[in-house]
Amino acid sequence: DGGITQSPKYLFRKEGQNVTLSCEQNLNHDAMYWYRQDPGQGLRLIYYSQIVNDFQKGDIAEGYSVSREKKESFPLTVTSAQKNPTAFYLCASSMRLSPFEQYFGPGTRLTVT
Amino acid sequence: AQSVTQLDSHVSVSEGTPVLLRCNYSSSYSPSLFWYVQHPNKGLQLLLKYTSAATLVKGINGFEAEFKKSETSFHLTKPSAHMSDAAEYFCVVSLNFGNEKLTFGTGTRLTIIP
Numbered sequence: 001d002g003g004i005t006q007s008p009k010y011l012f013r014k015e016g017q018n019v020t021l022s023c024e025q026n027l028n029h030d031a032m033y034w035y036r037q038d039p040g041q042g043l044r045l046i047y048y049s050q051i052v053n054d055f056q057k058g059d060i061a062e063g064y065s066v067s068r069e070k071k072e073s074f075p076l077t078v079t080s081a082q083k084n085p086t087a088f089y090l091c092a093s094s095m096r097l098s099p100f101e102q103y104f105g106p107g108t109r110l111t112v113t
Numbered sequence: 114a115q116s117v118t119q120l121d122s123h124v125s126v127s128e129g130t131p132v133l134l135r136c137n138y139s140s141s142y143s144p145s146l147f148w149y150v151q152h153p154n155k156g157l158q159l160l161l162k163y164t165s166a167a168t169l170v171k172g173i174n175g176f177e178a179e180f181k182k183s184e185t186s187f188h189l190t191k192p193s194a195h196m197s198d199a200a201e202y203f204c205v206v207s208l209n210f211g212n213e214k215l216t217f218g219t220g221t222r223l224t225i226i227p
Contacts, residue, residue, distance in 0.1 A: 004156075040122070042203060042217040043157075058214070090156055101147060102215060104156035 003027065004105035006091050011110045013085075021076045021108045023091030029103070030096055032074040036060060037088040037107075046089075049074055050096070078110065085112045115140040117206045119218035127226045132176075132191040134221045136204030139185065146187045147205040147215070148178055157203065163187065174198070199225045 045058030063082025092102040120135040149157040161172025204218040
């Protein structure tokens with residue numbers, strides 16, 4: 001089955017620690033995205049990548065970093081510089097950049113205490 | 114620039130009655146429009162999309178939406194609600210060219226009353 005996997009589903013970290021969220025897709029899509037979801041705010045774009053070894057900042061990139069060394073993988077690191085990291089994180093991919101529809105993974109809920 | 118407004122944060126309907134979720138958009142150019150559904154603690158699933166073809170778009174699970182340029186609206190409807198329709202729904206807009214981003218509405222939570 002083709003799709004997007006995110007791991008882990010739930011993640012707990014202490015304040016001040018960096019944490020990396022995994023995202024893998026086997027859809028052969030060129031573009032991949034990371035979103036943050038907070039209650040009542042919809043989805044906000046953190047980073048996106050349209051090709052291997054290239055990525056661009058989204059609307060809320062501060063405190064986050066990404067890499068795109070392989071077409072199928074787009075990990076997100078939440079650094080200690082992110083002031084409010086507790087959120088639901090969603091990874092998505094699309095054949096190309098918009099307006100192609102995006103396909104979403106199941107999400108990772110990160111809790112930082 | 115582009116933006117999208119979902120007019121209701123919460124909608125409740127009885128099972129078997131029609132569903133209407135309202136969405137208005139703003140876009141400098143001809144947009145693509147999408148509706149996504151999200152069940153609790155899950156990712157988003159595409160319900161339907163409009164990309165400048167037919168203005169009435171049919172999606173999965175009996176949902177459909179009509180693009181009305183004069184009203185800048187893209188409302189989502191379903192003739193008869195089912196308990197499994199209870200979820201959060203997002204209206205999304207994108208330009209048709211030169212833009213790498215989708216812009217999401219803040220979501221409408223749909224509750225189905227048995």
